[in-house]
Amino acid sequence: MDMRVKLVLLVMAGVLIGYAFWLLLRPVEIVAVHQDDDFSAVLVKSFPLTDKGKISWWMKNKDRLKERYGVPKPAPDGNFYITFWLFGDGYKEEGKYDRRCFDDMKTKVNCIEKEVVFSVNNDSRNRIHFTTYSGGDYLLTDNGEVVSYEYR
Known part of the structure; x- marks a missing residue:
C-alpha cells in the first residue's frame, strides 16, 4: 500500500476517534424545564449516548436538578415522573403531528419534536x-445497585 494512502487512512481514523471522544465527553446542557403537576419535562442538548452514561449522569446530577430546577416535583402521594427530551432544533409551532407542546408557555412557539432519550x-x-429508550429498563435497588429488568 502506498505511503500516502496509509497516511490518509491514519488521519481519517484519528478524526473519527476524535469525533467519537467529543460526542462521549461533551457536557449535558439543560435548556429548559417544564412542569405539569408531578410530570417534569427536561429539555437537553448533548445527552449521554449509552444506557450506563444516562444513568450515571442522573446519579451525579439529581441533587443539582432538585436544587436548581425543582425536579422532581412529586405529587402528594410521592410519585413523580421525569422525561428528558432532546431539544433538537428548538421550539416550533404545533403544526406537525405528534410534537410535544408545553402549556406553561404562552406562545404559539411552544413545541418540540418528540425525541425522548x-x-x-x-x-x-x-x-x-430508569427507561433509556435505546436499551432497556433499569431499577435502582435498595443497596444502590442498578439492575436491568423487563417492564411488564
Missing part, C-alpha cells in the same frame, strides 16, 4: 426506575 420515575414502593 431518558426517563426517571418512582413506584409505589418509592423505588427509582
Whole structure:
C-alpha cells in the first residue's frame, strides 16, 4: 500500500476517534424545564449516548436538578415522573403531528419534536426506575445497585 494512502487512512481514523471522544465527553446542557403537576419535562442538548452514561449522569446530577430546577416535583402521594427530551432544533409551532407542546408557555412557539432519550420515575414502593429508550429498563435497588429488568 502506498505511503500516502496509509497516511490518509491514519488521519481519517484519528478524526473519527476524535469525533467519537467529543460526542462521549461533551457536557449535558439543560435548556429548559417544564412542569405539569408531578410530570417534569427536561429539555437537553448533548445527552449521554449509552444506557450506563444516562444513568450515571442522573446519579451525579439529581441533587443539582432538585436544587436548581425543582425536579422532581412529586405529587402528594410521592410519585413523580421525569422525561428528558432532546431539544433538537428548538421550539416550533404545533403544526406537525405528534410534537410535544408545553402549556406553561404562552406562545404559539411552544413545541418540540418528540425525541425522548431518558426517563426517571418512582413506584409505589418509592423505588427509582430508569427507561433509556435505546436499551432497556433499569431499577435502582435498595443497596444502590442498578439492575436491568423487563417492564411488564
